[in-house]
Amino acid sequence: MKFTLKVWRQKNAKAKGRFETYRIDGISPDTSFLEMLDILNNNLIREGKEPIAFDHDCREGICGICSLYINGRPHGPDDEITTCQLHCRKFKDGDVITVEPWRSAAFPVVKDLVVDRNAFDKILQAGGFISTTGIAPDANLIQIPKADAEEAMDASACIGCGACVAACKNGSAMLFVAARVSALAKLPQGRPEAARRAKAMVAKMDELGFGACSNTGACEAECPKGVSIAHIARLNREFLLAKIQD
Amino acid sequence: MSLSGLFLLIFLALHLALNFAALFSRELYESVCEFMDTNLLVQIMVPVLAAGFIIHILFSMFVEFKNWTARPRAIAYRVPNKSKALGWESKYMFVLGVIIVGFLVLHLVNFWAKMQLQHFIGGEPENAYDLLIALFKNPYYCAAYIVWFAALYFHVSHGFWSAFQSIGVSNSKWLPRLQFLAKIYAAVIFLGFSAVPLCVLSGLCG
Numbered sequence: 001m002k003f004t005l006k007v008w009r010q011k012n013a014k015a016k017g018r019f020e021t022y023r024i025d026g027i028s029p030d031t032s033f034l035e036m037l038d039i040l041n042n043n044l045i046r047e048g049k050e051p052i053a054f055d056h057d058c059r060e061g062i063c064g065i066c067s068l069y070i071n072g073r074p075h076g077p078d079d080e081i082t083t084c085q086l087h088c089r090k091f092k093d094g095d096v097i098t099v100e101p102w103r104s105a106a107f108p109v110v111k112d113l114v115v116d117r118n119a120f121d122k123i124l125q126a127g128g129f130i131s132t133t134g135i136a137p138d139a140n141l142i143q144i145p146k147a148d149a150e151e152a153m154d155a156s157a158c159i160g161c162g163a164c165v166a167a168c169k170n171g172s173a174m175l176f177v178a179a180r181v182s183a184l185a186k187l188p189q190g191r192p193e194a195a196r197r198a199k200a201m202v203a204k205m206d207e208l209g210f211g212a213c214s215n216t217g218a219c220e221a222e223c224p225k226g227v228s229i230a231h232i233a234r235l236n237r238e239f240l241l242a243k244i245q246d
Numbered sequence: 247m248s249l250s251g252l253f254l255l256i257f258l259a260l261h262l263a264l265n266f267a268a269l270f271s272r273e274l275y276e277s278v279c280e281f282m283d284t285n286l287l288v289q290i291m292v293p294v295l296a297a298g299f300i301i302h303i304l305f306s307m308f309v310e311f312k313n314w315t316a317r318p319r320a321i322a323y324r325v326p327n328k329s330k331a332l333g334w335e336s337k338y339m340f341v342l343g344v345i346i347v348g349f350l351v352l353h354l355v356n357f358w359a360k361m362q363l364q365h366f367i368g369g370e371p372e373n374a375y376d377l378l379i380a381l382f383k384n385p386y387y388c389a390a391y392i393v394w395f396a397a398l399y400f401h402v403s404h405g406f407w408s409a410f411q412s413i414g415v416s417n418s419k420w421l422p423r424l425q426f427l428a429k430i431y432a433a434v435i436f437l438g439f440s441a442v443p444l445c446v447l448s449g450l451c452g
Contacts, residue, residue: 008321017321072328098325105318151418167329169337171316211316212309214339215408217332229411230418237414 001027001088004096005040007052010109013116017109019098029089033076034059034066036088037099053112059084061224064159067166068113069100074163074222082161082224102166106173106209117162119208120176127200128180132192148186155183157225164219164227170211175219177201178235179227185238195242202239247309248409250302255406255431257295258398262438269442269451272375279374283365292362303347310340332425335400336408342401349394356381382446395439403432 002025010017024040031039034056041051057065066083070076076086091097099113107115158179165173181198184190190197213232220229264282268275282288331337357377364371381387406428410416416424445451 006324010321019324069323069325072325074329100323100325101321103318103321103323103327105316107318109321167327169317169327169329170313171318172313209316211313213412214309214313214336215332215404215411216336218327218329221330221332228418228421230416230421233411233414233416233421235414236412240414 001029001091001093003027003036003088003091003094006096006098007113008100008109009052009112010101011111013108013110027088029087031088032059032084033068033070033086033088034084053110053114055114056084061085062159064161067102067115067117067161067163069103069166071098074102074166075161075224079221080224080226082159085224102162104162104165104168104171104210106171107162107165115162117160119210120160120162120173122208123173123177123201123204124180126204127193127197128184130184130190130193132189142188144187152183152186155179155186155227155231158183158223158227159225161224163222163224165210167218167222168211168213169216169218170214171209172213172219173205173208173210174213174232174235175223175227175229177205178229178231181235181238182231185234194238195245198235198238199242202235247302247305248412250298250305251405251409252413253298254302255402255409257298258402258435262435265439265442268375268378269445275375275378276373279361283362283371292366299350303343306340306343333400333404336404339401339404342397345397346394346401349390349397352390353394356387378442379446382443385447388443388447391443392440395436398439399432399436402435403428406431 002023005022005024006019007022008017009020022040022044024036024043027036027039034054037052037054044051055065055067057063059066061082061084064082067074068076068083070083070086075081075083076090078086078090101107101109101113102115102117104115106119107117110116156179158176160176162176164175165171181194181201184197185194215229215232217229220227264278267278335342360372360377361374362371363369382391407416407421407424410424411421442451
């Protein structure tokens with residue numbers, strides 16, 4: 001397969017970026033999108049040019065580090081997968097593919113296609129944890145209804161990639177925060193701190209410049225793990241109840 | 247914004263119920279208007295309703311501005327955001343709101359200012375039924391009125407379930423139910439409000 005790639009190039013966080021066009025040929029349909037970028041980078045290095053910087057790590061769809069906006073969609077033209085799981089067979093031979101960094105003011109570009117997602121870490125540091133003390137109970141001592149455990153595990157599927165923020169026209173991080181709040185609030189270990197957690201994480205999200213949720217559902221549609229916006233309702237409920245209790 | 251939106255949804259249902267009086271007879275519609283002009287609770291609720299509209303509009307402007315600042319501007323993105331959404335109306339709620347407010351002003355000038363407002367300022371109100379018939383005999387006014395409620399249909403079909411979602415009264419079971427109810431409620435509002443001008447225009451009433 002051959003493709004024309006229009007890629008966002010930006011030397012550093014302060015430099016002015018631009019699109020550059022590259023042509024690549026002889027790509028197998030079974031090549032992953034990131035492998036195609038590897039091949040392109042090898043070609044660029046051979047030509048003495050600067051390779052394209054992009055985030056990648058596990059390449060198994062679980063680490064949440066890959067973050068490309070491909071033809072106007074985070075993680076590209078497929079549903080419930082990360083960019084590393086996207087393959088060239090999803091494109092047509094001769095396609096023009098535009099590759100851009102994540103879209104959000106809270107995720108500034110570091111270089112080329114790499115963005116700074118430390119804002120997510122700061123939200124987690126604000127309250128996305130359990131800090132209760134006491135002796136760890138024996139396994140199965142606290143009984144958890146299966147439905148609650150399932151819902152908590154569904155929320156825990158979030159890999160923190162930021163596709164929800166990038167997909168949202170408002171640049172809102174509600175699905176990410178909701179997934180963390182929901183995963184912990186549905187389990188007995190996380191329940192004692194649920195109110196404090198919801199308030200702290202929402203406050204930090206607002207402070208970091210993420211937008212407000214207007215329930216477009218784009219976050220769920222583009223989430224590589226299919227985390228439901230029903231968790232956002234739980235976050236709103238936890239937050240409002242916590243504020244009323246204040 | 248969700249609470250003011252839910253308050254306005256209740257008002258829409260009440261307004262629709264009162265509008266239906268015009269479909270039955272002149273006397274019934276005039277007696278309903280008389281009740282609205284003299285009932286103490288209604289007099290109290292008029293400024294509350296106005297406050298509901300103002301809060302909803304101001305909050306939407308605040309949220310729209312906050313969301314505008316959250317969008318990246320350093321990069322000239324070439325491809326428009328093609329992320330899937332639940333419906334196009336969910337992405338254009340503010341635009342739909344601006345359209346609705348524009349027609350609302352027209353509606354207030356044409357109806358409310360000549361009817362209930364006159365009671366508040368000691369003026370001489372026009373006959374409500376005659377006013378309604380005269381305006382809805384104009385096909386252009388009818389078309390504009392129906393376009394207004396078409397915009398409201400899309401606004402409500404997202405706003406209804408979105409409001410419940412925002413106040414936390416939703417979950418994985420109720421989310422699809424509320425989305426379905428939103429479509430029904432929006433359709434009832436659109437069809438109900440469109441019925442009066444269409445009946446007048448077609449000569450079925452008046």
